[in-house]
Amino acid sequence: MMTITQPDPIPDPYLRLIREHRPELAGGEMQLNRDGLANDVVIVNREWCFRFPKNDAGHQALARESKILHVVQQHVALPTPRFEWLGEQCVLYHFIDGEPLSRNTLLRQDRFIQDRVAEQLARFLRELHTISTAALASLSLPAPAQPTPDEWLTRFETIERQLYPFLWADQKAWLAELFGPVRSGALDLRFEPALIHDDLAAYHMLFDPVAGQLSGVIDFGVASLGDPASDFALLINTLGESFVQRMIPHYPAIEAALDRARFHAGMLELWWVQQGLATNDLSWFMVHIGRARDVMPIAK
Numbered sequence: 001m002m003t004i005t006q007p008d009p010i011p012d013p014y015l016r017l018i019r020e021h022r023p024e025l026a027g028g029e030m031q032l033n034r035d036g037l038a039n040d041v042v043i044v045n046r047e048w049c050f051r052f053p054k055n056d057a058g059h060q061a062l063a064r065e066s067k068i069l070h071v072v073q074q075h076v077a078l079p080t081p082r083f084e085w086l087g088e089q090c091v092l093y094h095f096i097d098g099e100p101l102s103r104n105t106l107l108r109q110d111r112f113i114q115d116r117v118a119e120q121l122a123r124f125l126r127e128l129h130t131i132s133t134a135a136l137a138s139l140s141l142p143a144p145a146q147p148t149p150d151e152w153l154t155r156f157e158t159i160e161r162q163l164y165p166f167l168w169a170d171q172k173a174w175l176a177e178l179f180g181p182v183r184s185g186a187l188d189l190r191f192e193p194a195l196i197h198d199d200l201a202a203y204h205m206l207f208d209p210v211a212g213q214l215s216g217v218i219d220f221g222v223a224s225l226g227d228p229a230s231d232f233a234l235l236i237n238t239l240g241e242s243f244v245q246r247m248i249p250h251y252p253a254i255e256a257a258l259d260r261a262r263f264h265a266g267m268l269e270l271w272w273v274q275q276g277l278a279t280n281d282l283s284w285f286m287v288h289i290g291r292a293r294d295v296m297p298i299a300k
Helices: 012-021 056-072 103-107 111-129 133-139 149-166 169-184 228-239 241-245 253-279 282-286
Strands: 030-033 039-044 048-053 083-086 091-094 194-196 205-208 213-217 224-226
Touching (some): 012 039, 056 194, 103 111, 111 194, 149 253, 169 253, 228 241, 241 253
Antiparallel strands (some): 030 039, 048 091
């Protein structure tokens, strides 16, 4: 007999806040999404989106995200969330419809639509990464860390110590190849800071299957000053480097950053494993499932 999974009930504190702020929505159709690390989301009538931070850090991040989005929307054409209300325990904005842009969703599209999405994402990142220092000044974002080669090697030694007991020979070889260009000095990891999204997972890039194009990018909760290659790395892990290569004609700066992006894509996989070991949370070990696994060697 097939088991029908019932949707999660909306927690009472969330319902209370929705009723207090938008009582006319209290009887609407509600969907709860608890997958995020920082926020729970309640979607009402597929028209409104309420985000509830899970902890104090999440509360602070919402206020920061509101300021970042205000600047982003003056420079980026692709739709992003526009906060209609920002409270201490909740934020409200119009729901941006679309399905997550997974690799399988992308590959099911014809070449014309894939090229259109590549152009949209390239334009989005180019516009985001080139927001001027003057425009970002009001955000008072901290300068990003620029680890020295010695600091990167210290990280490598920590990873070796933590992970080597669990790795097979081919994985140890991959790890050595990942850090080889850093050890030899062939890979320069210095960068010019820019505003980055830093969380371009499939579920933050929304695709409209009817129009055959992106409908928006959401969740700027960890946006910061950083290395643009970090955004390219996330796309490599999510959609594959062969797709990122198709973005280069629309954002030529990607090409010069590809080796850094390949390195950061590998580091991200290692970081997920480290988090799983540190927290004893098995979900961190599952993050790799369904990822693209399409990346060229560094300094090929």
